Amino acid sequence: MIVKTLDDVLGTEHEVKGGNWTSRRLLLKDAGMGFSMHDTLIHTGTETLIWYQNHLEAVYCIAGKGEIEVLPNGPTYAIEPGTLYALDGHEKHLLRAEQEMRMICVFNPPLSGLEVHDENGVYPAPSAE
Structure with missing residues (x-):
């Protein structure tokens, strides 16, 4: 069993x-x-x-307010507490925060922990380790 606090x-x-963000990586x-949180x-x-x-990423907003715009031509969806979105098609998007948003994010395959976005907003492919 794994038990961890923020x-x-x-x-x-x-x-x-x-x-633009701070990711507190709880489960790697x-x-x-088989996923990270x-x-x-x-x-x-x-x-x-x-x-x-x-x-693949699923995101659940627990605080704040913003929007996600799917690129290149929309649509744009409002994000507020209780909103979930799942990037099941590897959608390129802009994430905007009107108020600081606190999001619970799950990645598959899991992140190893130190990843950051490159100039295209991409995390590197997972290693075969």
Whole structure:
């Protein structure tokens, strides 16, 4: 059994900060669960290009307000507490935060922990380890 709190992650290498977001990585590839789970903050007033070409992601908003715009031509969906979206088609998108959003994110395949977006909003393909 794995038991962990957010406090176990804060201030460690598993609290990964990008320019527009902070990802507190609670459950990673090394846990052997087949997915990873993250408590992520999307900072107020930001717009982030994301395109998970190598991962599927499901996101559940628990606080804040924003929107997700599917690229290149929409649609755009409002995000608020209680909203879930799943990128089941590797959709390229813009994530905008009107208010700081707190999101619970699940990735398959799981992240190893230190990934950050490249210039195209992509996380690297998982290694075969």
